[in-house]
Amino acid sequence: VLVGNDVELVLNDQPIFRRALEPSNMRRFGLFHFPGQTDARVRNLVWAGEWPKQLPALQDQELADIEFLTELDRQAAAMQVVQVDFTNGREAPATFQKRLDTTGGAVSVYQVTKDGLQSIQQGRTADAYRFQALAAPHRLQGDFDIVVEFDRLQMDQVKEQEKFLGVSLAVGLESGPATRIYFHARRDSKGHIYLDAVSEDKLKDGSTRWDTQVFQQEATAGRLRIARRGTNVYYLFASGDSDQFRLYRTQALTDSPVKAGSIELQTVTWGVGSTSVVWKSLLLRADEISTD
DSSP states (O other), X not given: OEETTXXXXXXXXXXXXEEEOOTTOOOOOOOOOOTTTOOOOOOSOOOOSSOOSSOOOGGGOTTOOHHHHHHHHHHHHTSEEEEEEOOTTOOOOTTSEEEOOOGGGOOEXXXXXXXXXXXXXXXXXXXXXXXXXEEEOEEEEEEEEEEEEEEEEEEOOOSSTTOEEXXXXXXEEOOSSOEEEEEEEEEETTSOEEEEEEEEEEOTTSOEEEEEEEXXXXXXXXXXXXXXXXXXXXXXXXXXXXXOOEEEEEEEOOOOOBOTTOEEEEEEEESSEEEEEEEEEEEEEEEEEEEO
């Protein structure tokens, strides 16, 4: 509570701290935690008074890494572009492959709607990994930037521990051994929603090496973005209808081309349940874009 220059902190209806603020104090309100170390949920937050009615522009936000994001966007603007809009009843282009998984009688369908291309995938057995994929035919060389926008993500809560339902932007590289990159949005058996920044390497001995970083994120709409500059891969996410991306992970991989047909919008079930999402658009940028 702030009245004039006097501030009071109240916990469970009991005053626990009081002091006078100096006139130069900027008096900004905020909540902070380390997302890579702890989970945090804020409920029933109410504030009154003469607070700003909207967020400041990105360049005016004290903690925003504006230089990195500005440079990333500047480089992307100079690349070749392919943009696909799934809204207003548009079907996916004929060159895109729809890979359905109806194993065991599971529902696996696409539906054209005015809001985008709705994807529904069902899982009917506890130990089975099912996914459908909308695959773009493009091959990308050099630096690239891939953004997929989604909305109305609905994921049942699986009962099986360590299982999940969700969606993923997946990218395959022409490296040897083969490398795939995933950016998941998923819901686990406890009902929590996470973002997973993942790389998968197929090793020469036939085994698979996974490298995963997990971040809690409650959004059910937004834009998943995977960008590469040189050999560095960046995983970014913009929540809801925000145009401001946040960098979640930087990973050193390879500068091998993106394999044609390997850019996939995946709808996933691992366990019993159903995942539904509306894909709204796909944006591809790269130094060179081609199709077979």
